[in-house]
Amino acid sequence: MSPREGVPLAPFTTFHIGGSARVFIEATTEEEVRAACGEATRRALPLYPLGAGSNVLVRDEGVEGVVLKVGLRDCTLIDDGGDTLLVAGAGLLWDEVVDRAAAQGIFGIENLAGIPGTVGGAAVQNIGAYGAEFSNVFSYADTIESTTGEHARIERADAAFGYRTSFFKTHRTHVIERVALRLAKTAQPNLAYADLARAQAESIPLTTPQEIARAIRAIRAEKFPHAAEEGSAGSFFKNPVIPREHAAMLSARYPGLPVFPHEDGAAKVSLAWILDHALSLKGFSLGPVRLYEKQPLVIVAREGARAQDIDALAREVEARVRRATGIAIEREVETFG
Numbered sequence: 300m301s302p303r304e305g306v307p308l309a310p311f312t313t314f315h316i317g318g319s320a321r322v323f324i325e326a327t328t329e330e331e332v333r334a335a336c337g338e339a340t341r342r343a344l345p346l347y348p349l350g351a352g353s354n355v356l357v358r359d360e361g362v363e364g365v366v367l368k369v370g371l372r373d374c375t376l377i378d379d380g381g382d383t384l385l386v387a388g389a390g391l392l393w394d395e396v397v398d399r400a401a402a403q404g405i406f407g408i409e410n411l412a413g414i415p416g417t418v419g420g421a422a423v424q425n426i427g428a429y430g431a432e433f434s435n436v437f438s439y440a441d442t443i444e445s446t447t448g449e450h451a452r453i454e455r456a457d458a459a460f461g462y463r464t465s466f467f468k469t470h471r472t473h474v475i476e477r478v479a480l481r482l483a484k485t486a487q488p489n490l491a492y493a494d495l496a497r498a499q500a501e502s503i504p505l506t507t508p509q510e511i512a513r514a515i516r517a518i519r520a521e522k523f524p525h526a527a528e529e530g531s532a533g534s535f536f537k538n539p540v541i542p543r544e545h546a547a548m549l550s551a552r553y554p555g556l557p558v559f560p561h562e563d564g565a566a567k568v569s570l571a572w573i574l575d576h577a578l579s580l581k582g583f584s585l586g587p588v589r590l591y592e593k594q595p596l597v598i599v600a601r602e603g604a605r606a607q608d609i610d611a612l613a614r615e616v617e618a619r620v621r622r623a624t625g626i627a628i629e630r631e632v633e634t635f636g
């Protein structure tokens with residue numbers, strides 16, 4: 300663990316954008332994670348844990364703090380009666396974990412195949428796709444509290460998962476070191492999602508977790524930009540969760556708007572639908588950045604784009620949605636620094 304100063308962060312993100320970290324540390328052991336936390340305290344700088352940078356937008360000015368790339372990458376499978384407990388280091392790539400579980404024939408995360416990022420990022424964001432959510436399989440996470448250096452175990456009951464949020468997102472001083480997932484040994488395919496039902500109807504094999512993960516990756520390859528060609532961070536905005544009455548008013552104004560029941564009597568509405576059908580914003584561009592043609596929740600950035608270009612496009616989209624629908628949309632991607 301050797302702190303480096305002025306390290307450009309763009310190569311550590313999927314947008315390939317942003318300035319430098321005042322201090323950058325990569326930690327591959329628990330001791331190094333603790334030492335990195337101590338380094339931030341000693342320098343009186345804020346600590347920014349970083350996974351694979353697939354959900355962050357680094358400011359052009361960079362990050363005035365200690366960026367800690369968590370590199371714990373161990374993975375253990377523990378037989379636990381009817382289940383398997385998979386314990387993975389926070390720095391392991393999420394899709395590798397999906398592959399490990401699928402190779403063992405255990406179920407629970409195969410629908411989350413192909414999502415970029417690390418195990419730590421998956422817990423922070425409570426990733427979700429194709430009818431599955433990280434929170435469904437989460438058992439506990441071991442963290443280090445960066446200001447005290449103390450270890451904590453955050454159990455499922457305290458993890459406060461919600462739509463793209465968690466305890467870890469709201470308690471930023473907890474650096475996740477390891478996560479335990481409870482996976483099923485018995486077959487539990489979750490094929491209700493429309494794209495999967497369609498694949499099933501086309502007789503694509505969907506029996507084993509490996510088959511399901513393969514099918515999901517193929518579906519995703521059609522929907523998301525190719526990482527090697529253009530920068531993105533997946534969905535830039537969240538689907539809005541609004542009062543049911545507001546959703547009913549919008550449904551009357553925009554027939555066909557997909558509305559889903561949410562907790563506490565609220566409703567979740569499809570922002571992609573609003574951007575496409577109500578505002579005709581698919582492919583909308585400002586300079587080198589645009590809303591992706593196949594999925595307008597995704598902002599894609601051409602080479603040479605800056606964080607300020609993305610921010611300008613996002614602000615324009617936010618303003619147009621507010622004017623048309625009265626909804627103040629939220630960003631899923633976090634501005635870093």
Ligand SMILES: Cc1cc2nc3c(=O)[nH]c(=O)nc-3n(C[C@H](O)[C@H](O)[C@H](O)COP(=O)(O)OP(=O)(O)OC[C@H]3O[C@@H](n4cnc5c(N)ncnc54)[C@H](O)[C@@H]3O)c2cc1C
Binds near residue numbers: 417423426473523
């Ligand atoms: C093409 C594409 C498709 C995507 N599709 C989906 C999708 O289908 N569903 C979905 O939910 N998301 C999706 N995403 C978003 C992204 O992949 C996830 O949010 C991912 O979990 C982020 O992980 P990361 O390691 O890259 O986190 P980062 O972007 O590095 O960090 C995200 C946040 O987590 C914090 N963090 C990271 N590691 C730790 C740690 N060890 N301890 C404490 N905090 C930490 C960071 O400080 C930051 O706040 C997509 C992104 C892309 C680029």
